[in-house]
Amino acid sequence: MPTVRDVRSKAGEEPITMLTAYDAPTASIVDEAGVDIILVGDSLGNTTLGHETTLPVTVDDMARHTGAVARATEDALIVADMPFLSIGVDEAASIENAGRMLKEEDAHAVKLECGPHTVDLTKKLVQLGIPVMAHLGLTPQHVNQYGGYPRQGTDQEAAERILELAEAHENAGAFSLVLEHVPSNLAAEVTDAIDIPTIGIGAGPDCDGQVLVVDDAVGLSEWTPSFSKQFGDVRGEMESAIDDYVAAVESGEFPAAEHGHEESDLEELY
Ligand code: KIV
Ligand code: NA
Numbered sequence: 001m002p003t004v005r006d007v008r009s010k011a012g013e014e015p016i017t018m019l020t021a022y023d024a025p026t027a028s029i030v031d032e033a034g035v036d037i038i039l040v041g042d043s044l045g046n047t048t049l050g051h052e053t054t055l056p057v058t059v060d061d062m063a064r065h066t067g068a069v070a071r072a073t074e075d076a077l078i079v080a081d082m083p084f085l086s087i088g089v090d091e092a093a094s095i096e097n098a099g100r101m102l103k104e105e106d107a108h109a110v111k112l113e114c115g116p117h118t119v120d121l122t123k124k125l126v127q128l129g130i131p132v133m134a135h136l137g138l139t140p141q142h143v144n145q146y147g148g149y150p151r152q153g154t155d156q157e158a159a160e161r162i163l164e165l166a167e168a169h170e171n172a173g174a175f176s177l178v179l180e181h182v183p184s185n186l187a188a189e190v191t192d193a194i195d196i197p198t199i200g201i202g203a204g205p206d207c208d209g210q211v212l213v214v215d216d217a218v219g220l221s222e223w224t225p226s227f228s229k230q231f232g233d234v235r236g237e238m239e240s241a242i243d244d245y246v247a248a249v250e251s252g253e254f255p256a257a258e259h260g261h262e263e264s265d266l267e268e269l270y
Contacts, residue, residue, distance in 0.1 A: 001108075002036075002075060002076060002077040002078075002108060003077070003108070004077065004108065004109055004131045004175040004176070006036075006077070007036060007037060007077060007175065007176055007197060008175055008176070008196065008197060010036065010197070010208075010209075011176075011195075011196070011197035011208040011209075012197075012208060015208070015209055015210065016036050016037065016176075016197055016199060016208055016209025016210075017034075017035045017036050017037070017209060017210065018035065018036060018037035018038070018039055018079075018199055018209055018210065018211035019035050019037075019038065019039070019211065019212060019213075019214045019217060020038070020039045020040065020041040020043055020044075020047075020211070020212075020213050020214045020215075021038050021039075021040065021069050021214055022040060022041075022044040022047065022048045022065045022068070022069065022214075023048070023065065023068050023069070023072075024068045024069065024071055024072035025072070026214055027068070027069040027070075027072040027073050027076075028072040028073070030073075030076065030214060031072065031073045031074055031075055031076045034075070035076055036076060036077065036209070037076060037077045037078075037079055037199075037209075037211075038069055038073055038076040038077070038078050038079070039079045039081060039111065039211060040062065040065050040066045040069050040078065040079070040080045040081060040107070041081045041111075041213065042054040042057045042062065042081040042082075042083045042084070042140075042141075043081075043140075043213050044057065044061065044062075044065055045057040045061075045083075047213060047214075047215045047220075047221065048065070049061065053140070053143050054083065054084060054140050054141060054143075055084045055141065055143070055144075056084075057083040057084065058083060058086075059083060059086045059097045059100065061083065062080055062081060062082070062083055062086075062101065063080075063100055063101065063104065063105050066078065066080040066101050066105040066106070066107050067104070067105040067106065070105055070106035070107065071106075077108050077109065078106065078107045078108050078109075079107065079108065079109045079110065079111050079133050080101035080105065080107035080109075080110050080111070081110070081111045082094075082097065082098055082101075082110050082111065082112050082113075083141075084141045086098075087112055087118070087121060088117050088118060088121065091121065091124065094121055094125075095124065095125065095128065095130075098110045098112075098125055098130050099128070099130055102129075102130055108131065109130070109131035109132065109133055109175065110125070110130060110131075110132060110133070111132075111133040111134075111135055111178065112132060112133070112134060112135060113135045113139035113140075113141050113142075114134045114135055114136050114139070114165060114169055115139075115165065116165070116168075118134070118169070119165075119168045119169060119172050120172070122134065122169055122172035122173060122174050123172040123173055126172065126173030126174070127173075131175050132169075132172075132173065132174045132175065133174065133175065133176045133177070133178060133199075134165075134166070134169035134174040134176070134177045134178070135177070135178040135180065136162050136165055136166055136169075136177060136178070136179060136180075136182075137152045137153060137162060137178075137179045137180040137181055137182040137187075137203065138150070138151065138152045138180040138181035138182070138202070139180070140180075149181070149225075150181075151181045151182065151183070151202075152180075152181060152182050153182040153183060153186045154182075154183060159182075159183075159186045159189075162179075162182065162186065162190065163186075163189065163190055163193060166179075166190045166193065166194050166198075167193065167194060170194045170195065170196050174196060175196055175197075176196050176197045176198070176199060176208075176209075177190070177194065177196060177197070177198050177199070178198075178199050178200075178201065178211060179198050179199070179200050179201075179203040179207060180200075180201045180202060180203065181201070181202035181203065181225075181227065182202075182203050183204070184203060184204020184205065184206060185204075186203075187200050187203035187204050187206055187207050188204065188206035188207075191206055191207055191208060197209055199211050201227065201228075202225065202227030202228075212228055212229070213228070216228040216229075216230065217229070217230070217231050217232075218230070218231065218232045218234040219231070219232045219233040219234050219235055219236070220234040220235050220238075221235075222235070
């Protein structure tokens with residue numbers, strides 16, 4: 001069974017790899033590639049559910065997709081993202097929502113978009129046996145506060161706040177920290193300052209690991225952020241396969257005899 005301790009012990013030795021997945025087939029491919037951590041990100045709101053932001057994503061959405069990923073994964077550590085307002089409003093509800101991902105859906109840990117309000121919650125979750133991955137820098141659930149998705153930690157005060165929160169979440173027991181869209185020198189400083197692994201996205205090369213949204217990485221998304229990279233052209237592959245299918249049906253080329261539509265020896269019905 002993959003554990004958060006494996007992730008911690010890899011830090012500083014070898015780069016940690018993390019990708020999102022939201023469904024069983026993608027999870028099995030990511031897992032078989034040997035990716036260390038599969039994040040069932042609330043980015044599924046954008047990628048899979050077609051919303052403009054992650055805000056409409058529900059605990060039920062996360063539970064459904066976490067279960068699908070877990071059923072298809074053997075080796076990777078599975079981290080379930082906690083969606084907007086599922087944590088931080090009420091402690092009991094936060095614990096119940098996070099606990100559901102482990103208890104009912106076979107995640108190994110949860111990820112929280114963090115701020116001062118998640119320090120005590122992290123401590124409590126860890127005490128209860130729910131490992132926590134913290135997330136600082138750009139936290140997309142704050143899109144309405146940001147007015148978009150700007151880089152974070154770009155001035156001295158903001159950078160210090162991120163460093164302080166990183167240390168606070170390490171002390172609260174988080175096993176790792178995602179740093180999203182922050183200057184690479186800030187990510188490097190945070191990585192130096194804390195012992196738990198940092199996993200960067202748009203945070204430069206000096207984190208202990210990297211994460212991308214799988215749709216962006218494989219080239220399925222229509223749009224990808226500038227800090228991402230397309231390692232394939234899945235959208236192009238699907239477009240060409242589907243064009244071929246349509247053409248084959250329209251021309252009568254599919255289905256052919258080899259596709260198993262033999263006649264039976266029925267007598268004529270009329
Ligand atoms: O939801 C998500 O995919 C994330 C990663 C980008 C870190 O939070
Ligand atoms: Na997320």
